[in-house]
Amino acid sequence: MKKPKGEQLNERLQNKAKAKQALLDKLKARPAADDPAVLKRQAERQAIAEAREARAAERAAAKAKEELERVARAEAEKAEEELRQARELEEEANRLAEQKAARDARYAARKNRKK
Numbered sequence: 001m002k003k004p005k006g007e008q009l010n011e012r013l014q015n016k017a018k019a020k021q022a023l024l025d026k027l028k029a030r031p032a033a034d035d036p037a038v039l040k041r042q043a044e045r046q047a048i049a050e051a052r053e054a055r056a057a058e059r060a061a062a063k064a065k066e067e068l069e070r071v072a073r074a075e076a077e078k079a080e081e082e083l084r085q086a087r088e089l090e091e092e093a094n095r096l097a098e099q100k101a102a103r104d105a106r107y108a109a110r111k112n113r114k115k
Contacts, residue, residue: 031038
């Protein structure tokens with residue numbers, strides 16, 4: 001024969017009350033804020049947080065240093081490129097001057113032959 005449903009409901013309600021009481025007991029059994037174990041855990045967490053912040057600062061410093069080096073390399077490359085362009089312009093000017101001098105010499109020679 002089956003048990004009446006009321007008993008099952010009562011059992012569920014009792015189980016619920018017991019579970020709730022167990023959670024409350026567990027919460028009440030929690031150590032106080034001035035407990036040495038709690039203070040130790042807080043100190044460990046603080047040390048971990050400080051170490052994390054130190055690593056983040058180191059990464060930021062390394063990143064800043066790398067950025068400065070990159071900028072310095074870019075400026076050096078730019079200066080080299082400007083120097084190369086200046087040399088090319090000077091060489092082109094010299095070549096054009098030589099061509100003009102040769103053309104003028106040919107023109108002068110032609111004028112001298114006609115005289």
